[in-house]
Amino acid sequence: MVSVVFPAYNESENIAELHNRIVRALETTSEQFEIIAVDNGSTDNTFIELKKLSPIKILRFARNYGQTGALDAGINAARGEIIATLDADLQNDPADIPRMIKKLQEGYDVVAGWRKTRRDALSRKILSRLANWLTSKVLGLKLHDHACGIKVFKKEFTDGLNLYGEMHVLLAGVLHNKGARVVEIEVNHNERIGGASKHNLMKAVKDLGDLLTVKFLSDYMMRPMLFFGGWGFASTTLGVIATTTAIVLKIAGLYNFGQTPLLIVSVLFFILGFLLFMLGFMAELMLRIYYESKKERPYMIREIIEL
Numbered sequence: 001m002v003s004v005v006f007p008a009y010n011e012s013e014n015i016a017e018l019h020n021r022i023v024r025a026l027e028t029t030s031e032q033f034e035i036i037a038v039d040n041g042s043t044d045n046t047f048i049e050l051k052k053l054s055p056i057k058i059l060r061f062a063r064n065y066g067q068t069g070a071l072d073a074g075i076n077a078a079r080g081e082i083i084a085t086l087d088a089d090l091q092n093d094p095a096d097i098p099r100m101i102k103k104l105q106e107g108y109d110v111v112a113g114w115r116k117t118r119r120d121a122l123s124r125k126i127l128s129r130l131a132n133w134l135t136s137k138v139l140g141l142k143l144h145d146h147a148c149g150i151k152v153f154k155k156e157f158t159d160g161l162n163l164y165g166e167m168h169v170l171l172a173g174v175l176h177n178k179g180a181r182v183v184e185i186e187v188n189h190n191e192r193i194g195g196a197s198k199h200n201l202m203k204a205v206k207d208l209g210d211l212l213t214v215k216f217l218s219d220y221m222m223r224p225m226l227f228f229g230g231w232g233f234a235s236t237t238l239g240v241i242a243t244t245t246a247i248v249l250k251i252a253g254l255y256n257f258g259q260t261p262l263l264i265v266s267v268l269f270f271i272l273g274f275l276l277f278m279l280g281f282m283a284e285l286m287l288r289i290y291y292e293s294k295k296e297r298p299y300m301i302r303e304i305i306e307l
Helices: 015-026 046-050 066-077 094-104 122-139 167-177 201-220 224-251 262-292
Strands: 002-008 033-039 057-061 082-085 110-114 151-154 182-186 301-306
Touching: 002 015, 002 066, 002 094, 015 033, 015 046, 015 094, 033 046, 033 066, 046 057, 057 066, 066 082, 066 167, 082 094, 094 110, 094 151, 094 182, 110 167, 122 167, 151 167, 167 182, 224 262
Parallel strands: 002 033, 002 082, 033 057, 110 182
Antiparallel strands: 057 301, 082 151, 110 151
16 A cells, blocks of 8 residues: 655645645556645634545644654554655645656665755755755755655654654655665656745754754664764863873973964863763663653644544
């Protein structure tokens, strides 16, 4: 079975047409399918319009928890062995899903869309290119379009997956770090007809923060002391070098301790090194607590309706 998941926030003008396109696209395949819509606390008639559709499973949030939270809820509610995600603004084309499923069956675990011909403003294209370059460098997964909303992947790689912040943009990279084989193919991209874009500068800043978080969790999740301890050791070493230099200058009669900032610098590095070691220790303790406690989702589903 294929589970198609799309979050929707104030997309009342688009979801009926989106649903029709999804149904038409998947009816051309031999796969059984379900459609899961997550109403992300919409303030317009999105929920009312969703209830007019069939077949569909609706998850209604108590309030807006962000696109990542909505995507996380939809993925966890999916029953299919294959999950397809896309945006609700009609810029992604559901007709690409069958091609992506076919590509997945060639031996890949994740198929990411690449909007080679984008229907966006020039400023957004430039920002996207810079963001994709940086993301590829940091995560070690070279994709032309990490943020493309349309993706198809195997359900098995979502076990234990917790998405938060703006991590839906980095979904391919997150799954890649779990061992998934990722490939990208060119997909269609349409101009937005109805509704308003939810992208802004603050979202880009959040994306950067989540990128660093994903990198840290990927490389140091199991041993955070390696990260903090490494920087702590480096800082302590610099403190030793600064102290030794100050002593040598004093013995040589060139400068007294009060004539150079080396003594202050050495104390600063020693304190910083100690703090970093303690951060690493606390991170190790928090990691143990995390795995030993019950994890809760950072959102509340008000109701679930299956039509």
